[in-house]
Amino acid sequence: MTLVGVAVGGLLAVVAIFIPWLPEPASEQAELVDNTYWLVTIICVAVFAVVAGVSVYAVWKFRAPPGDMDDGRPIHGHTGLEIAWTVIPVVLVTVIAIYSGVALAQAENLDDGHRTVEVTAQQFAWSFGYPDVTLENGQPLTSGELVLPVGQSVEFRIESRDVIHSFWVPEWRMKQDAVRGIPTRTVVSPTKTGTFPVVCTELCGLGHATMRAQARVVSQTQFESWVQEEKRLAAEAGSVQGETLFVQNCGSCHTLGDAGTEGEVGPNLDEALPGKDADFIRQSIVNPDAKIAGGYSPGVMPRTFGETLSGEQIDGLVEYLQTATKGG
Ligand code: CUA
Numbered sequence: 001m002t003l004v005g006v007a008v009g010g011l012l013a014v015v016a017i018f019i020p021w022l023p024e025p026a027s028e029q030a031e032l033v034d035n036t037y038w039l040v041t042i043i044c045v046a047v048f049a050v051v052a053g054v055s056v057y058a059v060w061k062f063r064a065p066p067g068d069m070d071d072g073r074p075i076h077g078h079t080g081l082e083i084a085w086t087v088i089p090v091v092l093v094t095v096i097a098i099y100s101g102v103a104l105a106q107a108e109n110l111d112d113g114h115r116t117v118e119v120t121a122q123q124f125a126w127s128f129g130y131p132d133v134t135l136e137n138g139q140p141l142t143s144g145e146l147v148l149p150v151g152q153s154v155e156f157r158i159e160s161r162d163v164i165h166s167f168w169v170p171e172w173r174m175k176q177d178a179v180r181g182i183p184t185r186t187v188v189s190p191t192k193t194g195t196f197p198v199v200c201t202e203l204c205g206l207g208h209a210t211m212r213a214q215a216r217v218v219s220q221t222q223f224e225s226w227v228q229e230e231k232r233l234a235a236e237a238g239s240v241q242g243e244t245l246f247v248q249n250c251g252s253c254h255t256l257g258d259a260g261t262e263g264e265v266g267p268n269l270d271e272a273l274p275g276k277d278a279d280f281i282r283q284s285i286v287n288p289d290a291k292i293a294g295g296y297s298p299g300v301m302p303r304t305f306g307e308t309l310s311g312e313q314i315d316g317l318v319e320y321l322q323t324a325t326k327g328g
Contacts, residue, residue: 005056013045026171026192026217028153032103033173039099043092107174108187111153117146119158121165121178124207126198133227135234137315143230146198146215149223153189166202169215175201190217242320245313249305258324266301267293273325281318285309 025031118129118140125144133141148154158167160178167186168175171194176186200211218226243259251261255268272293273281283290288301309317 005053009049009052022173023171024192025173026190026194026196027173028189028191029107029187030171030173030191032107036100036103040096043096047092109153110155110187111189114153114155114187115148116155116157117148119146119156119167119178120161121158121167121200121204121211122161123163123205124200124211126167126200126211126213128213130227133231135231135238137234137238137319141227141230141234144213146213147223147226148190148215148217149220150190150193150217152220153187156186156188158184158186163204164202165200165204165211168199168201169196170199171196177202193217193219238316239320239323242316243324245309245317246320246324249309249317253301256321256324267296269321269325273321276325278318278322281321282314285314285317 022034025034116131118131120127120129126146128143128146130141130143135141156167156176158176158178159182160180162180164180165178166175167178169188171192172188172190174186174188176184178184194217196215196217198213198215200208202208204211246256246259247261250256251259251263253263253265255262255264255270257270280291286306288303288305289298292298305314
């Protein structure tokens with residue numbers, strides 16, 4: 001029977017060890033986490049084997065013969081055994097505590113020249129901000145896809161706009177809650193290129209299961225070209241937005257070739273703006289009577305654009321007008 005027990009136990013252990021419970025590790029932290037996990041697993045298997053083995057043996061060896069209704073013989077216990085089963089667990093638990101403490105400290109180690117990514121969670125999407133990458137409009141680059149260069153450690157600063165979410169890339173193992181009003185952080189140093197899922201692991205509402213994004217780890221060069229491409233796209237989107245704003249707000253009064261408007265109430269901007277700086281353009285939008293072009297009267301252009309347009313919209317408009325009139 002003992003042999004059968006050992007055989008079944010061994011078989012189950014083999015099955016358990018070879019089931020891929022977690023995907024292939026793809027970060028330095030994943031190795032640390034997995035090693036800790038295996039250390040604890042091995043200790044657990046050993047303790048379980050000893051306890052189960054002794055129990056099964058005792059049940060078989062000391063079972064009552066049929067018809068025996070006597071009480072068991074009273075015994076006093078065994079001091080040596082009691083010391084052993086107190087000291088051994090204390091040692092094991094201490095080993096686990098020290099090992100995990102060291103692993104945790106190493107996992108949070110940041111290289112010099114690490115990268116920072118701001119993770120924003122909201123029902124039910126992730127967005128990733130790159131404070132180290134500034135776009136033309138002075139804003140940091142943001143993306144719905146998490147793109148990182150391989151071999152560089154990253155500090156994730158995590159925050160939520162609403163309820164509690166949790167940021168997790170299984171291949172990186174590190175997991176951290178996103179809580180509104182309480183910035184949290186975690187560190188990851190990706191060691192493998194590839195595409196990995198970003199998963200929300202905190203039940204956050206009806207769309208929780210769909211709250212996923214993609215993490216793409218690429219070479220340093222590919223990362224640089226991704227950044228350039230994102231900058232270009234953002235600049236393009238910015239000028240398209242500027243053009244729309246111009247047509248909607250200014251086009252009926254001002255002529256501007258780039259936007260295709262032919263208004264004649266105010267100055268022709270193709271003639272008035274070349275050579276003017278951003279401050280002049282901004283002032284002319286927000287406080288139009290400050291400087292009046294020759295042949296035009298004050299008080300004609302609305303003085304309310306500073307209120308009806310947001311700061312960002314005015315920035316976009318100024319930037320658009322500068323680029324649209326630069327080529328002359
Ligand atoms: Cu966000 Cu679950």
